[in-house]
Amino acid sequence: MSDIVKIKKGVDIPLIGHAKKERIEERVVAEYAVKPTDFIGVVPKMLVAEGDVVKAGTPLFYDKNNESARFTAPVSGTVKAIVRGAKRAIQAVVVASDGKYESLPFEKNDAEHLDRQQIIDAMVNSGLWTMMRQRPFGTIANVADTPKAIFVSCFDSSPLAADYDFALHGREVFFTNGIALLAKLSGGKLHLGFRKGQKLAQCKFPQNVEVHYFEGPHPAGNVGTQIAAIDPINKGEVVWVTTPEVVSNLGRLFTTGEYRPERCIAFAGPKAAHPRYYHTISGVLVSDMCEEQEIDAATTRLISGNVLSGTKISTDGYLGAFDSQLCAIPEGDYYDFMGWLAPGFKKFSLQRTFFSGFLAFIGHRDNDSVDAGRDTLYNMDTNYHGSPRPLVLTGNFEKVFPFKIYPLQLIKAAIIGDIDLMENLGIYEVEPEDFALCEFMDPSKTEIQTIIRHALETIRKEAM
Numbered sequence: 001m002s003d004i005v006k007i008k009k010g011v012d013i014p015l016i017g018h019a020k021k022e023r024i025e026e027r028v029v030a031e032y033a034v035k036p037t038d039f040i041g042v043v044p045k046m047l048v049a050e051g052d053v054v055k056a057g058t059p060l061f062y063d064k065n066n067e068s069a070r071f072t073a074p075v076s077g078t079v080k081a082i083v084r085g086a087k088r089a090i091q092a093v094v095v096a097s098d099g100k101y102e103s104l105p106f107e108k109n110d111a112e113h114l115d116r117q118q119i120i121d122a123m124v125n126s127g128l129w130t131m132m133r134q135r136p137f138g139t140i141a142n143v144a145d146t147p148k149a150i151f152v153s154c155f156d157s158s159p160l161a162a163d164y165d166f167a168l169h170g171r172e173v174f175f176t177n178g179i180a181l182l183a184k185l186s187g188g189k190l191h192l193g194f195r196k197g198q199k200l201a202q203c204k205f206p207q208n209v210e211v212h213y214f215e216g217p218h219p220a221g222n223v224g225t226q227i228a229a230i231d232p233i234n235k236g237e238v239v240w241v242t243t244p245e246v247v248s249n250l251g252r253l254f255t256t257g258e259y260r261p262e263r264c265i266a267f268a269g270p271k272a273a274h275p276r277y278y279h280t281i282s283g284v285l286v287s288d289m290c291e292e293q294e295i296d297a298a299t300t301r302l303i304s305g306n307v308l309s310g311t312k313i314s315t316d317g318y319l320g321a322f323d324s325q326l327c328a329i330p331e332g333d334y335y336d337f338m339g340w341l342a343p344g345f346k347k348f349s350l351q352r353t354f355f356s357g358f359l360a361f362i363g364h365r366d367n368d369s370v371d372a373g374r375d376t377l378y379n380m381d382t383n384y385h386g387s388p389r390p391l392v393l394t395g396n397f398e399k400v401f402p403f404k405i406y407p408l409q410l411i412k413a414a415i416i417g418d419i420d421l422m423e424n425l426g427i428y429e430v431e432p433e434d435f436a437l438c439e440f441m442d443p444s445k446t447e448i449q450t451i452i453r454h455a456l457e458t459i460r461k462e463a464m
Helices: 117-127 172-183 223-230 243-254 287-292 355-361 408-416 417-427 432-441 447-464
Strands: 004-008 024-025 033-034 045-046 058-065 066-072 077-084 090-097 133-135 149-153 190-192 209-215 237-243 262-268 276-281 300-304 311-313 325-330
Touching: 004 223, 045 090, 045 408, 058 090, 058 276, 066 117, 117 243, 149 172, 149 243, 172 190, 172 243, 190 276, 209 223, 223 237, 223 325, 223 432, 243 262, 408 447, 417 447, 432 447
Parallel strands: 004 209, 024 276, 149 190, 149 237, 190 209, 262 325
Antiparallel strands: 033 090, 045 058, 058 066, 077 090, 133 237, 262 276, 300 311, 300 325
């Protein structure tokens, strides 16, 4: 079964610096890291010490609150460092690679000969289970739960996003096998979201897999948008989500019997000298790639993930666990002469504050999308173009927020911490990334994603 879902509310951010789809460069580096901070609510309990020899799939630590959440070494080598922060909280476990990529042996089998529990056990033992996220709250999925559905968004609509058709080229068999395995974990349907024309959509899928095609601007590729359009989450319900690359790695695990958490990264952005794709392993040290891209740490902000909801890292940092992008954009540490009084012919404008916004609007008034008519790419930076101020009612959030939710009212309820009101307004349907566009266009400069995350954590801890 397949249908077409049209997302009318949203906007595509026209940022320059897309990774060129010419070839995928193999990138082998000396270090990889597993970071507990990439995961919501994880309190690590160490299983190794510095200097221990490990293979890919060797347990490094587990979550004290969820022993099925086992975090394993992404490569073979030696535990180089256990990095601690304030109050000795573990920030990262760094593994120095021996270059051999030896894996612990895991059982090879296909989906037809495996039951649900066997698949879960193998995912837990290999460390792949930690990549299954649960909504609401965005935590690692609970093995004791049976979700009403599983969702995989097979395209990314965020700025400068990786193209999964290109990134997974040559791994289509692993992807198909992974889908067949994942389909056995759901208590209902496995929903796959595609753009029309995607090659991955031509794969053969099991009967309980539903294929949906999405049209429209960002956030059409966000899994939260797809869930809201197909099967919204109500209080007491659980949905699991993951990414196409995790699905491919799951297929590889059972096809080859090896744990290999591959990543194909789109290194992109205005400050990237040679935007391109890199094939590597999860948690990779990014310094070599930054050197090749001629990144100047003093004038560049490096983001693991997309520019709307990613995490700032240093040029000697490590790729985030769920990320398939590295974005390099200019730091906006300067003042604009005349500010918004200038005509702004070359400035991106959603609200037609600058003249460029009027040019994009002319002739496209019949289109519901904020992005109507835009075909110019912009060299944007991190400048706020203003300072934080009180949150005001503008009606702009509703133009880019495709949920059947009142976004401003939910944000206000989150600020005051009113749990009952948040539940009535649909807090269980959303994650911080769903508000990224609202934050981007907010004239009040409010850190909306942080507010939503704090609200979700408050509710989660109340329910524990």
